[in-house]
Amino acid sequence: MAHDKELAVYEVTPPPAAKAFTPAFFVESTAPDNIDDKESAPSTPENCEPSEIDKIVKVLSKQESPKLLITVHGFNTPRKKVLETFKESFIALNDDDALKNRGLVCIGYRWPSEAMGTPWRSGLNAAPLFLLGILFVSLAAVYLVNFSFEICDWWKLTRVVVTAVTAAMAVIPLTLFGLRLIVYFRDGFRATNYGVPDLVNLIREIDDRLPKRPSEDPDDLIGRVDLSFIGHSMGGFVVTNAVRILSDVFSPLAIAAMRHGPETLGSEEERGRRELRSKIGKNFILRRLVLVSPDIPSEVLLLGRSNALHSSLIRFQEAHLFSNEGDEVLRDISTTANFFSLPTKSRRFGYRLGNVGVLTGWGLSEQLTLGNLRVGARTLYELYAELDAVQSEESFAQRLTYFDCTDSIDAEGHGVVTNATPGVSPNLSWLGHLRLLWVYVRGEVDVHSGYFLKPSLVRELIYRFAAIGYGDAERLYGGLGALSAECEKYQIKALKAGPHSIAAAAAEDAKAAASS
16 A cells, blocks of 8 residues: 555556556545544545555656546545546546547545445544533433323423423434534535645645756746646545645735636736736746535635635636536535534525525526526625626636536436436426425435536536637637537537626616616
């Protein structure tokens, strides 16, 4: 077993008949599921062989135009499931002829996540004595009151009162045990304390060991290795926070990016500044960020203040969001789990970024306005208005491209992430959301991870955008019109950010303001 301190590295072995196999590695944090677990070396995954960071560096160094793509998974994803997902990802990338001979090297990065229900055995041992005391006292009181003899005339009333009070006491520890079993907060702790630092360490180690490429460029951009990410669910949180740590917050370019006026977003000058501040370490340049159903509060799109997504976004050359309004894992489980900690007074501000919806028709549009993006039942324009936020010519929300996959279907006409069918959108009424949750629980449709599970235009777009960028991917389809036609065919609603959308966005929002 090869270890680089906190990381275990494996090289994915190509299938016997594979040609021009895209180099792929599986890297995992060796942090245990529990703090007090005994350390043990993880077993070598199937179709892999033990490797080390130096091998990743060697493979990258051999590429003429090196591109490193790191994929990060989400919560409730045990090791076996992560390996299966990454295996499918590597196969999909390798089967796409358009991505071959592009200098691409892939890493599937795993941070320690576990399946729901796993920690039930250790619940009692891990619970504080005070919490156990509340539970046992309440249960004992209910038993004694309800299974004892009546000692006076008002004993029935006493029984009702004591039962009600003790039942209320028992709710607190039982709720906390339930939250432990869904592993959301346990995964959140591990993502923050193990996933992010170990990913930072992985990138730092690769950067430190890569030989410096010769370059005559004064700004040292030519010869740098493209660094891109795909972050799914809580993996989006891991990626954005890792990039925030890797970035130099004291850089004059970063400070200028926070303060510059929005009117320069699509200008040549701004694009030049973005390239300069995309430098990471001595060898990397941040290129593309692809967020897939990110488990990040949607309020990052509303606030003008700095946050992890904002700080990361200003470093990347481009950023894409793939979302699903019918993602019940985010809409129900995540919002419920975050209910008592998210500082909001209204549920309409409690949705997640992965639930953002696009209000245009199927196809790709450049009319990216706040009125064309919906979070819950309200558009971003309406949410901005409720906060009395200043409506600038272009908001932070218009720095991403959006791909709403709620209605998307595959080549066989099956819904990719919902129960959509050809020509028919899923029912998104409250009853429709309950039905979607039911079909997800039954395993009929994966509303949260379906983007990666089977061949579809959605999956192809995710990997192409991450690997070669929007511009090259659009040209592969034959231009904007042809890509829009493909999106329309497979029922994807997309909004593209660009210099031509700025004036249209301002005009549309001004029109909405006048009509209201």
